[in-house]
Amino acid sequence: MHELSVCLSLLEQVQAIAAERDAIRVTRIELKVGPLSGVESDLLKSAWPMASAGSVAVDAELVIDAAEIVVRCSACETDTAATPNRLVCGNCGDFHTTVVSGDEMILQTVELETS
Numbered sequence: 001m002h003e004l005s006v007c008l009s010l011l012e013q014v015q016a017i018a019a020e021r022d023a024i025r026v027t028r029i030e031l032k033v034g035p036l037s038g039v040e041s042d043l044l045k046s047a048w049p050m051a052s053a054g055s056v057a058v059d060a061e062l063v064i065d066a067a068e069i070v071v072r073c074s075a076c077e078t079d080t081a082a083t084p085n086r087l088v089c090g091n092c093g094d095f096h097t098t099v100v101s102g103d104e105m106i107l108q109t110v111e112l113e114t115s
Contacts, residue, residue: 003043006105007051014110018056023112026057030109034067034102035084041066069102 010029018026033041041064048062071082073089079100080090088095 002038003040004047004051006039006044007047010107011051011055011057013107014057014060015055017110018112021112021114023056023114025113026060026110027113028061028063028109028111029057029107030063030065032065032067032104032106032108034104035069036099036103037067037105039105065108067102067104067106070100071097072100073097 010031014026014029017023031044033039033044044064045062052058052060069082069084069087070079071087071089072079073092073094074096075094076089076092078089078091082088082090082097082102084102087097087099089097
């Protein structure tokens with residue numbers, strides 16, 4: 001399961017943040033995950049309890065926000081929404097586009113409890 005290794009990497013980042021701030025517990029983690037990131041949000045959520053077991057984040061709520069796919073058109077230079085299987089310009093219909101967002105996985109927020 002690819003998502004377990006993603007969770008373990010995420011946990012490393014979260015534990016480093018918690019250690020920097022002398023936190024005793026992580027209560028909430030918010031991620032932004034795009035549909036083109038290669039990460040399945042449902043599988044990530046199901047892998048999280050196994051990855052976080054025995055850590056400061058064991059009881060942390062994992063919240064995953066879906067990122068929109070946005071492409072920039074090379075022809076008309078417009079940014080428009082797109083779908084995973086149709087990365088064309090929503091303005092002129094050209095297929096020469098660049099993904100602006102939708103391929104990311106971003107750690108947005110980590111809520112901590114300190115002593």
